Amino acid sequence: MMSNIKQLQLELGTRSYPIFIGSNLLSQIDLLPQYIASQQVIVITNTTIAPLYLEKLKKILASYSLECVILPDGEQYKTLNYVEKIWTDLLDAKFNRKATLITLGGGVIGDMGGFAAACYQRGIPFIQIPTTLLAQVDSSVGGKTGVNHVLGKNMIGAFYQPKAVLIDISVLKTLNDRQLSAGIAEVIKYGLIRDPEFFEWIEKNIERLLAKDEEALSFAIERSCLNKAEIVAEDEHESGIRAILNLGHTFGHAIETGMGYGVYLHGEAVAIGTCLAADLSRRLGYLNDETVLRIITLFQRAKLPTLSPEKLATDRYLELMSVDKKNIDDDIRVIILKKIGKANLPIKVTTALLKETLNGYRGV
Amino acid sequence: MMSNIKQLQLELGTRSYPIFIGSNLLSQIDLLPQYIASQQVIVITNTTIAPLYLEKLKKILASYSLECVILPDGEQYKTLNYVEKIWTDLLDAKFNRKATLITLGGGVIGDMGGFAAACYQRGIPFIQIPTTLLAQVDSSVGGKTGVNHVLGKNMIGAFYQPKAVLIDISVLKTLNDRQLSAGIAEVIKYGLIRDPEFFEWIEKNIERLLAKDEEALSFAIERSCLNKAEIVAEDEHESGIRAILNLGHTFGHAIETGMGYGVYLHGEAVAIGTCLAADLSRRLGYLNDETVLRIITLFQRAKLPTLSPEKLATDRYLELMSVDKKNIDDDIRVIILKKIGKANLPIKVTTALLKETLNGYRGV
Numbered sequence: 001m002m003s004n005i006k007q008l009q010l011e012l013g014t015r016s017y018p019i020f021i022g023s024n025l026l027s028q029i030d031l032l033p034q035y036i037a038s039q040q041v042i043v044i045t046n047t048t049i050a051p052l053y054l055e056k057l058k059k060i061l062a063s064y065s066l067e068c069v070i071l072p073d074g075e076q077y078k079t080l081n082y083v084e085k086i087w088t089d090l091l092d093a094k095f096n097r098k099a100t101l102i103t104l105g106g107g108v109i110g111d112m113g114g115f116a117a118a119c120y121q122r123g124i125p126f127i128q129i130p131t132t133l134l135a136q137v138d139s140s141v142g143g144k145t146g147v148n149h150v151l152g153k154n155m156i157g158a159f160y161q162p163k164a165v166l167i168d169i170s171v172l173k174t175l176n177d178r179q180l181s182a183g184i185a186e187v188i189k190y191g192l193i194r195d196p197e198f199f200e201w202i203e204k205n206i207e208r209l210l211a212k213d214e215e216a217l218s219f220a221i222e223r224s225c226l227n228k229a230e231i232v233a234e235d236e237h238e239s240g241i242r243a244i245l246n247l248g249h250t251f252g253h254a255i256e257t258g259m260g261y262g263v264y265l266h267g268e269a270v271a272i273g274t275c276l277a278a279d280l281s282r283r284l285g286y287l288n289d290e291t292v293l294r295i296i297t298l299f300q301r302a303k304l305p306t307l308s309p310e311k312l313a314t315d316r317y318l319e320l321m322s323v324d325k326k327n328i329d330d331d332i333r334v335i336i337l338k339k340i341g342k343a344n345l346p347i348k349v350t351t352a353l354l355k356e357t358l359n360g361y362r363g364v
Numbered sequence: 365m366m367s368n369i370k371q372l373q374l375e376l377g378t379r380s381y382p383i384f385i386g387s388n389l390l391s392q393i394d395l396l397p398q399y400i401a402s403q404q405v406i407v408i409t410n411t412t413i414a415p416l417y418l419e420k421l422k423k424i425l426a427s428y429s430l431e432c433v434i435l436p437d438g439e440q441y442k443t444l445n446y447v448e449k450i451w452t453d454l455l456d457a458k459f460n461r462k463a464t465l466i467t468l469g470g471g472v473i474g475d476m477g478g479f480a481a482a483c484y485q486r487g488i489p490f491i492q493i494p495t496t497l498l499a500q501v502d503s504s505v506g507g508k509t510g511v512n513h514v515l516g517k518n519m520i521g522a523f524y525q526p527k528a529v530l531i532d533i534s535v536l537k538t539l540n541d542r543q544l545s546a547g548i549a550e551v552i553k554y555g556l557i558r559d560p561e562f563f564e565w566i567e568k569n570i571e572r573l574l575a576k577d578e579e580a581l582s583f584a585i586e587r588s589c590l591n592k593a594e595i596v597a598e599d600e601h602e603s604g605i606r607a608i609l610n611l612g613h614t615f616g617h618a619i620e621t622g623m624g625y626g627v628y629l630h631g632e633a634v635a636i637g638t639c640l641a642a643d644l645s646r647r648l649g650y651l652n653d654e655t656v657l658r659i660i661t662l663f664q665r666a667k668l669p670t671l672s673p674e675k676l677a678t679d680r681y682l683e684l685m686s687v688d689k690k691n692i693d694d695d696i697r698v699i700i701l702k703k704i705g706k707a708n709l710p711i712k713v714t715t716a717l718l719k720e721t722l723n724g725y726r727g728v
Contacts, residue, residue: 039693065693084444091515096691119483121689122510122521123601146486151455157486158522237487325485327460329403329429 005031006218008225010141011233015161019141019225021218025168026056026129032102035163037125039065040099044086044113046073049105049131052174057104057129067093071109076262078108078148080156086116097121100163106132106179107139107266111157114145118160128165132175133183133217134267136167137190137224138245142232148261152323153253159237167225169218177210177303182267184209184302187220189274190227192295193244196341198223199298206301243326244343247335248274254320258312264305271304280349280357281337291340314358318351369395370582372589374505375597379525383505383589385582389532390420390493396466399527401489403429404463408450408477410437413469413495416538421468421493431457435473440626442472442512444520450480461485464527470496470543471503471630475521478509482524492529496539497547497581498631500531501554501588502609506596512625516687517617523601531589533582541574541667546631548573548666551584553638554591556659557608560705562587563662570665607690608707611699612638618684622676628669635668644713644721645701655704678722682715 005022025031041064045054050070058066069089071082090099101124103113110128117126130140146157172180184206191199201219202209208216228245235242251273255264264272278295281287299306308317318332326333326346332354333346369386389395405428409418414434422430433453435446454463465488467477474492481490494504510521536544548570555563565583566573572580592609599606615637619628628636642659645651663670672681682696690697690710696718697710 080444080448087513087520088515091513091519091687094687094694096687096693097689098692119510119520119522121519122508122523144486146483149451149455151452155455155485156451156483158483159486323455323458323460325461328462329460330458 006222008222008229010161010229012161012236017162017164019165019167019229021167021169021222021225023168023170023214025166026053026060026171029060031166032060032127035125035127036064036100038098038100040093040095041065041102042067042069042086042090042093042095042099043102043104044069044071044109044116045104046071046106046109048073049109053104053131053171057102067095071112073108074262075108075148075256075266076260078112078261080147083112083116083147086113087120090116090120095124097124099124101126102129103127104129104131105135106130107135110135110140111145111154112147114143114160114162115147115157118145118158123160125163126160128162130165130167131171132179133172133221134179134186136169136172136221137183138186138228140165140167141225141228143236148257151257152320153257153261155323155325167221169214169221172212172217178265180210180212181303182265185267185271185274185299185304187224188298188302189245189247189270190224192274192337192340193247193343194231194341195223195227198227199340203298206298210303240345243346244335246326247337247343248272248277250321250324250326250332250334251276251317253324254317255309255312258316258320259309264309268305271299271302272306272308275299275306276308276357277335278337279360280334280353283353283356284336286336286338295340308358314355317358318354321354370586372586372593374525374593376525376600381526381528383529383531383593385531385533385586385589387532387534387578389530390417390424390535393424395530396424396491399489399491400428400464402462402464404457404459405429405466406431406433406450406454406457406459406463407466407468408433408435408473408480409468410435410473412437413473417468417495417535421466431459435476437472438626439472439512439620439630440624442476442625444511447476447480447511450477451484454480454484459488461488463488465490466493467491468493468495469499470494471499474499474504475509475518476511478507478524478526479511479521482509482522487524489527490524492526494529494531495535496543497536497585498543498550500533500536500585501547502550502592504529504531505589505592507600512621515621516684517621517625519687519689531585533578533585536576536581542629544574544576545667546629549631549635549638549663549668551588552662552666553609553611553634554588556638556701556704557611557707558595558705559587559591562591563704567662570662574667604709607710608699610690611701611707612636612641614685614688614690614696614698615640615681617688618681619673619676622680622684623673628673632669635663635666636670636672639663639670640672640721641699642701643724644698644717647717647720648700650700650702659704672722678719681722682718685718
């Protein structure tokens with residue numbers, strides 16, 4: 001069972017950490033303990049994942065003083081209130097600064113648990129065990145943690161790196177199709193922003209991914225994590241290049257916040273947002289019609305939405321986009337594609353042009 | 365007016381920052397702007413300080429797009445709820461990652477504002493303008509930010525460094541005597557933990573400090589900040605030596621939480637806690653009776669309390685101390701004095717010995 005574990009390293013000096021990718025990692029009793037700092041361990045998971053995998057994890061952690069927090073499942077619960085619940089549980093258990101927090105779940109659990117770890121006693125060690133494709137290829141790696149605010153997605157949070165990321169591909173067996181597609185949205189993103197060969201590979205292998213072919217999933221996860229790790233190593237706190245990871249996210253976050261958290265999965269909103277960003281790139285003269293169509297087609301083949309929600313009016317879009325983290329003063333800034341495999345740092349876009357994309361694209 | 369500004373530097377590589385100390389800094393129009401990142405500026409202050417100094421600050425910031433948040437004054441308001449209020453105000457104003465947050469107030473405002481800055485959009489620049497002696501000599505320097513939890517003092521927070529600290533000694537003119545004494549508690553602390561000459565200077569000059577002699581205050585603030593800056597530069601995240609800054613704080617935090625936040629000022633609780641730590645050091649054989657008396661006498665001369673609150677039972681003390689950040693697993697760890705001017709890293713102390721100090725000292 002130990003035979004086929006791949007290990008990547010996110011290089012961040014003293015805060016470097018390994019990303020393990022393999023099958024049945026949740027049955028590896030010797031992998032986790034080396035990243036645990038003391039007897040005190042708390043696991044954060046949700047009501048969907050707990051019945052499936054919590055017992056497995058508990059078996060590995062049998063020798064520790066263990067607390068478990070089981071939160072409701074969904075983006076709408078990614079709030080400060082639930083993070084406060086984690087803090088209260090930590091204090092009730094008298095856990096101190098050497099306690100280790102383990103997240104077992106998708107992006108919501110990873111983001112919330114990571115933020116709870118970042119701020120409990122000003123920071124305790126934590127370990128990510130992502131259980132959705134989206135979390136495995138994107139959110140569990142790189143140290144972005146946080147919660148949503150009613151006025152904006154991921155507006156409250158911290159850059160806080162885990163001690164290790166354990167990606168057990170076997171858990172994807174229980175992932176539903178909608179969640180699988182949502183994860184593929186972020187996989188496609190890596191191809192678009194900096195890895196044209198990978199984009200072509202996804203075009204050729206999309207059906208294998210949708211069929212949960214383990215070899216294809218393993219390759220896609222590893223290649224995605226490699227891309228992510230390289231970018232984060234270069235620019236941990238997003239003062240430059242890391243921003244390209246947010247391709248489509250400025251639109252996507254507006255969709256998530258505007259439609260109500262949980263209505264669209266994050267990956268679904270990103271799929272739509274990336275199509276909008278591609279359309280905007282076309283209007284700016286970077287992409288031709290054929291390339292935009294090629295991008296949209298791949299998202300459609302991945303069974304992802306590509307059209308803006310009818311209910312989200314253009315003015316509301318613009319209002320929501322005006323609080324994006326990449327903006328400077330009053331300007332809205334968006335990541336643009338120069339070609340497939342090459343994204344541009346956020347650039348200021350005029351409201352007039354944004355309106356053209358938002359109105360025009362809705363009609364496709 | 366520019367004549368007498370002293371500048372210390374906290375050396376933290378790319379996150380190094382200056383500490384300015386001088387009179388009438390709040391009238392220096394050219395000092396602040398170099399640390400402000402964009403047009404968006406938000407000032408966090410309280411109902412006591414706003415009527416005294418907010419207009420002065422607004423005058424310096426006249427050319428910016430300015431928001432002000434005025435919070436109630438007191439340790440009992442150092443809660444996540446008020447930090448959430450700051451975040452909501454930032455989002456309502458559509459402030460982005462380049463916005464600059466300025467704290468104008470004592471330790472509570474600095475800690476809360478710093479934490480709000482640390483987590484808003486995963487971190488925006490902030491500047492500390494401390495207005496109490498305690499904040500000027502201690503809490504504004506070193507990047508410890510956070511809020512209290514009903515179950516423990518400063519339990520939620522972040523290490524997050526400001527871009528600059530502006531210490532305007534002139535504002536101490538309006539500080540009341542109780543707050544002045546509370547600040548002196550932390551000044552005495554620096555002497556005790558690593559600066560025996562400074563301790564002797566305080567013994568000789570305590571009346572000048574209590575009389576707000578500007579020269580004496582200036583010296584005490586500078587020497588305190590120098591000690592703090594040296595320790596923080598060596599150990600930013602308190603993995604070692606920085607813990608000695610918490611001399612007396614394990615007891616002190618128990619007093620603040622146990623008696624209800626705001627009943628004792630932080631500096632008052634630290635004064636009592638330091639006397640308890642001195643007594644414990646005596647019981648461990650490090651200090652003799654005479655030295656303990658010398659320490660207690662200085663706190664008394666500074667008009668600070670030195671006896672445990674009668675209402676706080678020994679068992680409650682122990683319960684509250686069991687969630688201290690310096691603990692490892694179930695052990696309570698306390699900073700001990702080896703002599704005046706030399707503190708020891710936190711050591712495990714038996715419950716029996718702690719009880720002796722807590723019961724015994726109460727009787728003095």
